[in-house]
Amino acid sequence: MSKIERPAFLGHLSIIVLTIIGGLLILAVVSCSPDATRKGTPDADVDGDTDAGDVSDVVNDVDGESDGDVPCGDLCPGLGVTGCVDGGMAECGQFDADACLEWSAPVPCEGGTRCDPDTVICREPCGDFCAPFSIVILPDTQYYTSKQPNDADNTYRKQMQWVLDHRASDGIAFVVHVGDITNANTTSQWQIASDAHAMLDAAGMPYTVTTGNHDYLLSGVFGRSDSLFDTYFPASRFAANAWYGGSYGSSNINNYNFFSVGPMRFMVLSIEYSARKDVLCWADDLVASHPDHHVILVTHCYLTHGGGYSGGCPDPDYNAIGATGSAVWDELVSRHSNIFMVLSGHIGDSEYRVKTSNTGAPVHEMLVDYQFEGECTASSAASCTNHCRIGTYHGNGWMRQLIFDPRQNSIRASTFTVEDGNTEMFPQGQPAFFCSELFDPPDPDQTGGDWYASDPASPQHQYAFSYNFVDPPAAGIDSLGRTAFSDRTVNRLSAGDQFAPAVALSPAGAFVTVWEDDSSSTDGAGNFDIFMRGFAPGGCVAFSDAMVHADGAGHQQDPSIAMDAAGNFVVAWSDDTDDNGVYQIHARGFFADGTPRFTIAPVNSVATGQQTLPSVAMAPDGRFVIAWQDDRASDGNGQILMRGFSADGSERFTDRSVHDDALGARLRPRVGLDAAANIVVVWQDDSDGNGAFQIHARGFNADGTNRFARITVNSVADGQQLEPALGVASDGSFVVAWRDDADGGGNYRILSRAFTAAGAGRIADFAVSAAGGQHRTPVLSVAPGGAFLVSWSDDTDGDGNYDIFARSYNSDGSDLRVQWTVNQVANGPQRFPGAAINDPGSQVFVWEDDGDDNGTFQILARGW
Incomplete structure (x- = not known):
């Protein structure tokens, strides 16, 4: 920087000025002409050099005065300006009307002191507050x-x-x-x-x-x-x-x-x-x-x-x-x-x-x-x-x-x-x-x-x-991307029972939970509504709990939820709004923040008989499919139908049978979509009417046309195979889990099997749960990349009080994490889990909890 010449002050009025320039407190010594109103003295009179001539004050001061007539009130900026820079003291060599443009190298303060911006002198950092x-x-x-x-x-x-x-x-x-x-x-x-x-x-x-x-x-x-x-x-x-x-x-x-x-x-x-x-x-x-x-x-x-x-x-x-x-x-x-x-x-x-x-x-x-x-x-x-x-x-x-x-x-x-x-x-x-x-x-x-x-x-x-408490703390917040959280209550309203939770998880770790809620006293005990609540990654509330459907009349049950890559989601449920005992399938779409997008009521084209147990799945781009159990004859022999929709809720293909015939009983469908919206549906099947169920699956293209023929998932046909669960990866490969009682003895275990996108076996049947006791209500989620997670209600010790167990796998079927207990409180029954996993490895579980053993269930969630 150029040297700042100091004024001689003889015959001038000297003023010490404290001002703030660019956020710094500046100490300036200003020399003005004897009349204290003009700075018209040639610089030769001040520094001995040749007078460089006046510079238009319109440029320098923008005060409208004639050349050389700059009021002393402008403080003659630049003369002897000092300030605090990097804890030391420095002089300003060049500046404009707002801030110093060039500081000299700061002279460090000594003895543990530093430049105090309030006084522009070297002081202890604690200033006037050094007493303990x-x-x-x-x-x-x-x-x-x-x-x-x-x-x-x-x-x-x-x-x-x-x-x-x-x-x-x-x-x-x-x-x-x-x-x-x-x-x-x-x-x-x-x-x-x-x-x-x-x-x-x-x-x-x-x-x-x-x-x-x-x-x-x-x-x-x-x-x-x-x-x-x-x-x-x-x-x-x-x-x-x-x-x-x-x-x-x-x-x-x-x-x-x-x-x-x-x-x-x-x-x-x-x-x-x-x-x-x-x-x-x-x-x-x-x-x-x-x-x-x-x-x-x-x-x-x-x-x-x-x-x-x-x-x-x-x-x-x-x-x-x-x-x-x-x-x-x-x-x-x-x-x-x-x-x-x-x-x-x-x-x-x-x-x-x-x-x-x-x-x-x-x-x-x-x-x-x-x-x-x-x-x-x-x-x-x-x-x-x-x-x-x-x-x-x-x-x-x-x-x-x-x-x-x-x-x-x-x-x-x-x-x-x-x-x-x-x-x-x-x-x-x-x-x-x-x-x-x-x-x-x-x-x-x-x-x-x-x-x-x-x-x-x-x-x-x-x-x-x-610890440095004298200076303000360094600013910083960092979760390291961790989304795990301890058991938390999902439902805000605690009156009545809360049942049948389901959860959907975004790629970033945000999630939405839906469940059956019986907190309302207006429609009588046992008449449930479908509620939802949204959570940010890590389990803090993103949007408050709200009823999914437009009004609370009648009875709603069996909620299912699916989410696209942007966090938008669709909820489907069995609906008996008029409370006549006959159910239809309804659905509603929401933006990621929980505001409504569209309503489909009903999903099913044929309203005869009972339409229940919907399952919804969504592609990353928002296209979705709903499958459900159709019992139009009301004889308990349900059939499985499905219907496809665009991201805005408009129809892509109309109702169609998943199995193309109407033999025996087909129950409890689950549907999944890959990244291209190709479809897999699984269900428990007793088409031969012998009372013994098997797990069947079938694949479809995104437009609902056939992709691969119906297959039997379970390799062993003996006994009962019930409660299928399904997850589909981005490439169309899929995994099925189910409840198996091969010997017909009434003690169930959880089995699983993996398939290619074409429906060919990829990993043979394998046991997910440990031997002994009862293992029920499996749920399964597959991350886009193929890692998968199975959770279930577990009563290994046979005391009738279930816990929520889980086990996760790499895409090749090797253990990602061996079996563990999800719920923190072991007392009372914990049952009917929902679970979801994403590619970063976040896992969210929801379940029915009666940890205080008072006979009333709440919905809990936990993240891993």
Whole structure:
């Protein structure tokens, strides 16, 4: 750059000007003529060089004045301009009216300082906010509320008083409770907690509380809706505070709050015990919408002994769905660069570890729970060998303070007790930990533990780590393309039964689920509607649940769904709108966002008798085919028909028989399409009328003309072969699965077989399910590239309670993943799955669930 000559200033008025150019704070020294209105002095008078002549101010200043008459109010830009560049100080050598075009090489600041854009001088990065500040963590308080009276000596209140006594001296900015506020969710226990926190309310001390598992218990039984939390800590208790951000829905169990220290911004996000998927989705959106905040996530159950993720949330005995510690990491924490800390309790221990998020940012994870520390009045700590989870244990007042040092960009964990000096808790009043190497009970069955060091000065209780919280967090969100998610409830309305789910999956991992819903009270119990709900990749809601058909009259059943490459989808079902007991096949098309495209009512051209059990399949370009069971004689001997449609719902070919005759009974059709819209249909067939069903298949061209003749799928004809399932790959090859009882003994297994696009056998019959017990209701999905997935209702142990099992295969029939259990909750019946797989390998399952064994079914989904 060219050198900037500095003015002599003699005989001139010098003005120091701070202004902003191009987003930078600029310090400029401006020299103007003696009358302070014009800059008409020749440059020879200033720098000794030959006067270069005036340049038209119309070019330079666009002020309309004559040549040389530039008002000093234009600040004579370019004279001595300095600014902050790359943390150092630099001079501007060339600029226009808006920004500096050329900066000199920045001169680095020294001694750990950097150029402060507010003052354009070298300062410490923390500027005017270098004093340490802190937050306080309250571990599980459940035994202070259940074992101590509600008075000033309650340890819970002592902890609150300590916070208030040290608020000013320690710069306490926020207080965090990690859950298990109460032990048994009783009014008396909640009152103790409420009174303790009222001390913070009165002082205007910001804090957050959320639930642990004990905060949901009702007479010892866990229930999501049974917590008294919102009676004592409703949103209204916090709403008037500027630091309170809000909550998920009307309940305050999931809440978020803010605190700032100068320009350093923090959000504290508290989520429920074993968070449900919709809560994780809400939290995910919330974190993403605050990229300039350093986020502290608080959840009760996250880490366990040794620093791994807790798999015990939810507790298997609770028969509840929710996220394990690893699911919270995978589905929320790991995706965000600005979640820098996770705080948890639940497990009696002190653990700390650092993980790296998908974005490369550090995440400091901390378990703080001393609730099982018991009182010991022995003469020395060495004699306290049986005071962990034994006798009078409640936590002994231990808590933790996290001290943030902006000058060092460090955080120090300081663990201490408010009962220091209490001789009724510690030997001679000297604090020590008893759930430690000291624990050596006489009875080996006693349930205490050796979880951490007895010395409070141990690095397990006192430690420090570095984290840059002075600067805003680096922006970044990355799921790594992972679409797995834990069990989640599909149906929003929980009244009545929800049955017969089906699912369709897009290439990107978005999916739509349909099912039979009996939540409406207007048409009587047992009169079902068809509902649908859309989900984004990873299981968050894309569009809300809605009724598929235009009105809720009559009875609808047997939903089927198919999706094209763009995510547009078609739903078909058996419809008895007029409630006369006679069904027709109806269908409706939707855009990917759930808005309607077209309606076909009815699909079948002949309305006589019963038309039921539709199956719909769709090509990538949106062409689709519907097959169904036609019993126009109403004699139970159904036949299989199909009809083809364009992507807009117009007819491509009219109703036609799949098997070209009307012999015996043909039931339960399934249809599939390849990339060119060529068709395969399978069904269970008893055309000879002997009462024994076989699985048949037939292929058709996209226009409905014959492609290959009817074939028998199963190689062994003995016994019963029922409930066919079908999947077709892009190249037309297909796989069939079915329920097989070859010996006629009533114990079914799941078999499968693969074929070429021409209907020739490609992989011989093979067993999908393990031997023994009952295996029913198979479903099958084939990815465009040929990998396939089979799922079924499984009762291997023969106790009558089914689970959802699955097994996946490469296109050549080799195992992609061996048999596994899909459902998280093992209690109660889980049955009638739907499943889908795509080429990237995403898998989605849906099924009927009665995990709480109350006789009412809901629809659950899970992604892998």
